[in-house]
Amino acid sequence: MALRILPPSKFTALLTLLLLGWTHSLQGQTAADYPQATYQALLQDDATTDTSEKPQQQDEELYALIKLLVDTLDQIDRNYVKEVDRRELINGAIQGMLGKLDRHSNYIPPSNVDSFKSRVENEFGGIGIRIRNDDGKPTIITPMFGSPAYKAGIRPGDVILSINEQTTEGKSPNDIVNALKGKIGSKVKLALHTPSSNESATVEVERSLIRVKSVLGAERNEDDSWNYFLDEKNKIGYLLVTNFGRHTTGEILDVVKGLKSKGVKGLIVDLRYNPGGLLSAAIQISDMFVKEGRIVSTEGRATPKRIWDAKAAGTFDDFPMAILINQFSASASEILSACLQDHERAVIVGQRSFGKGSVQNLIELEDGKSVLKLTTAGYFRPSGKNIDKPSADGSDEWGVSPNNGF
Structure with a gap:
């Protein structure tokens, strides 16, 4: 095996100086220094400068690790046997870091950002x-x-x-x-x-x-619009919710108002195969059917505990409900199911759900050209339990289970 010791380049030295200044500039910053809304949830509003020895040691360690990464990138870029794409190297490094975290944290490179945003925005x-x-x-x-x-x-x-x-x-x-x-x-x-x-x-x-509509009905009418009654004679409504997007709350509100005007006597909400979506949508929809009490709470290592409680105004609580779930119902689907189950507002029918009890923040990188989806907190149902399967530590307390007999 032939080995040569290669000196660092001017490129490495320049980046090292920049990074040294960057790590020192981190001290004393607060949420006000980060105008992007996506960052604010990750930082304490009352953050202050810590002049103790420990933060200084942490900064020095971070600087050393970043320098190691830069040195490695520089050596590959200058000396690898074949020409390499720097973007691919950085993407690989990012994916490598995220691979050490949970399976829900990931990186969306520039080539996939548009399709990712389309899915989120519907x-x-x-x-x-x-x-x-x-x-x-x-x-x-x-x-x-x-x-x-x-x-x-x-x-x-x-x-x-x-x-x-x-x-x-x-x-x-x-x-x-x-x-x-x-x-x-x-x-x-x-x-x-x-x-x-x-x-x-x-x-x-x-x-x-x-x-793209996220709320579908039981069948199509002759004009191709959706019929949201599963049983028109007995006035049983049916909503198939495919995901929790930015417009899902408004879609459900419009449908439920329409069903109410036609004398609905019961409602089935089908969340089978629903992978979840926006936390805000799950909270708003839960509040639509629960008059009072806890909806959900979240807490993480770097995020303070947040709680959301139901408000009585605009609540639809004068008809019985059933929620259909299966093993592929996850995340926001589980927030809604758990909330309505704990408040005895709905009967849960089907299979135990997926068991995803974590919250991801979408953090724009490169001025929005790429996106980091990072797990920042866990969520807790009204009973106080976190339904995350990986956090269950061998116990059977995970997911949302159907009511007894259903």
Whole structure:
């Protein structure tokens, strides 16, 4: 094995000086020094300068570790046998650090940020279709009700042959989706083939803001809108909640008001396969059905304890409820289920839930070009229990379990 000892470069020396200044500048900063809302939850508002020896030792240790990382990056960049991509090296280093944490903390690189934000926001600029890849042919599953694609006459089964005169042959589903998305108000030209009639056509569709509904009903009406009654005779309502997004609270509120106006006598909320979403949405929806008492509380190593209690105003509590869950119901789904179960507001039916009792903060990096999703706290149901499976320490106290007999 041939070894050579290589000296540090000017690049390393410069970065070391910068990092030394950066670590010293950390002392004495408070939340006011971090205008981004995503950072404020991670810092105490009353943070003060600590002049004791321990913080100084911690700063020195941090400086030494960062210098080690910079030295390693520099040596790989200058001396590795093949040319390397610096961005890929940094991404790998970040993923390596997060790999030492829990499975819910992760890094979203610039190439994936747009699709990640679309999932969180449940909205994007596009034409509003769902597609599948049948033998390499992008085929329409369904146009979303009221979307530009729906209004343009695009129907299930249509095959997309080209997008803006670029063939779809050999393109991945992600490539197809990205080609269909774009700036609101811009137009996209689609060449379509309808196998059932063996007809082909070209349509031009104007992109608009597509908001993916997270609250679905029991079945479609004749006009393709949702029917939220599972049993119209007995006035039993049914909501299928696919995730907890930014607009989920408003969607549920509108549906429940509509059901109330039609004399609803019972409500089923289906959270099966719901992976969760925004903590704020779970709290708001819980408050919708519980008149008083604790909804949820959170606490972490660097975050103070926070509690959320229900308020009586606007509560829907004059009809019985059932919540459907299974082993894939997680996070915000478990917050809502646990709250309604502990307050005896709803019967929980199905299987024990996933057991994710942690809260992640979304922290923008590189001025929003990338995102760090970091676990910062655990949440506790009204009974005071944390339902996180990894935190159960071998006990059976995790997840949300169905009521006895259900």
